[in-house]
């Protein structure tokens with residue numbers, strides 16, 4: 384019977400079960416934790432005078448990131464959005480192309496496509512992973528696109544579809560094997576948006592390392608932070624070189640001449656931010672462990688609450704549980720907003736999932752597949768406090 388009939392008090396039960404985990408005081412959705420060598424490295428960085436986009440902490444951060452993720456190369460940049468924008472260019476995305484993006488994502492994924500002069504083309508998500516659904520993707524491409532001249536074309540718009548961007552929602556890996564298979568069949572390059580999934584594994588390999596390029600974010604609310612920052616991951620040495628070149632104003636190496644061979648970007652991560660990143664990276668395994676413990680605590684506390692379930696990692700995956708997420712078993716916005724009201728009134732900072740991309744003004748006319756799952760997820764997902772310190 385649980386979940387079939389709503390008890391009148393289910394919302395209060397939910398608030399109580401969450402507060403039983405977070406404690407009595409007000410609690411943030413996600414806050415950074417600086418418990419390691421942050422101050423020591425920042426001091427060292429300032430004393431060295433190398434605070435900008437060149438310096439030993441940048442090199443070290445890149446090496447450590449590559450080691451942790453298993454990618455051959457990591458290129459540190461100013462933020463995750465910049466990382467995605469450059470990743471699109473590395474994947475051959477050109478003005479007038481379309482790029483397949485889940486409708487359920489943070490706006491940065493679509494913005495990065497837009498800023499390349501390309502058009503995001505929205506596709507549906509899976510109920511099991513909250514990420515891009517490979518089955519729905521294949522069905523949609525078989526129906527709406529065709530291979531011609533070695534490229535995939537949107538039959539309706541005539542535009543080339545160049546790439547697909549799986550995103551690991553809230554840290555839970557999506558079905559990469561199946562997505563890679565569809566991408567191979569339809570000649571799409573894969574850019575993996577792993578902004579939320581640092582520390583998450585799919586079949587024992589780190590997310591962000593499956594496609595041609597992957598990207599990370601180190602914004603203040605992500606699993607580790609550099610203040611602001613991001614990285615491009617790739618196993619291709621030529622793409623890594625190109626990423627570094629493009630993000631460093633495309634300056635040709637020379638002792639004194641300013642020669643730039645294309646219109647590059649000033650996207651390199653400052654040494655000061657990389658110093659913070661080196662200290663944070665040392666604590667990453669502990670953060671992930673705590674986030675996983677927090678999920679287990681929430682899951683236990685919510686076991687008896689009607690109408691609600693905690694989202695758990697998909698089978699075969701090891702999730703970083705970046706943002707803890709509950710799913711309401713009802714299917715309408717009024718339940719969701721009542722829960723959000725009750726949680727935030729009780730000092731438990733909570734947020735709905737992002738507004739779907741095609742519901743946003745800049746993307747309302749973008750091409751899109753049917754989005755029944757994403758539409759339902761938009762009405763039923765809520766993020767609850769997720770800081771690693773809450774695990775106790």
Ligand SMILES: *Cc1c(COP(=O)(O)O)cnc(C)c1O
Nearest residue numbers: 462463464489491492578600602
């Ligand atoms: C955070 C995030 C980004 C980009 O991050 P910034 O570092 O804030 O630019 C991109 N995609 C997704 C899905 C994110 O959650």
